[in-house]
């Protein structure tokens with residue numbers, strides 16, 4: 001796994017990867033197993049909140065309370081070979097992936113949605129950006145599993161967060177998927193880009209549409225900036241995987257622009273169709 005950093009060292013990054021990097025480089029000494037806050041002085045002024053109980057984290061300096069660490073439930077060993085949803089041990093694919101094709105190659109998630117739903121709501125709507133520090137470590141573990149199960153040929157060259165509309169960014173101040181992509185990039189050394197894929201409008205207008213109408217509407221929602229995507233393998237990053245419609249729409253836009261393969265990692269995934 002040449003992309004993953006060994007403790008205390010920065011992974012070598014090619015010149016083209018450096019240019020693609022639009023975000024902070026890996027912090028010195030950052031490593032996937034570190035559970036300490038990267039900003040202890042700021043913690044004194046603004047105590048870091050726990051992603052589970054939302055109270056100041058105990059013990060001080062940790063990213064999650066000792067007693068809360070077991071609450072987020074990992075997807076487990078048996079997952080759908082396509083979308084990463086938990087399945088029964090004898091099943092290869094979930095009901096959704098067995099029934100229809102997806103445009104993306106393959107994806108994985110870290111946690112079962114129900115176990116982190118309250119936390120994800122605060123992460124998305126209540127300004128709890130600091131949760132990304134804890135969740136970024138889970139995403140890095142999911143990346144390790146992805147690389148282990150798919151092989152080096154499918155290693156992503158670039159991470160792209162599923163974009164929010166400019167309107168939503170103005171209202172909320174940040175895109176939670178971009179926070180996750182930044183942390184994952186710091187933890188793995190794989191560059192991330194927030195400018196390549198854009199969302200042209202808010203998709204809340206989709207309420208009441210049929211599945212086919214949604215698909216057409218979503219297809220027109222995501223656009224790739226730049227003169228063709230020359231990267232072989234791109235990985236989309238988002239907080240939740242539900243039906244896969246958004247990931248497919250993003251993957252479709254990137255494939256059309258020249259990407260050879262698009263995979264995804266999300267923080268949470270539903271156990272059944274949501």
Ligand SMILES: [Zn+2]
Pocket residue numbers: 050051052053054055057058064065067068
């Ligand atoms: Zn807690």
Ligand SMILES: [Zn+2]
Pocket residue numbers: 080081082083084085093094095096097098
């Ligand atoms: Zn599936």
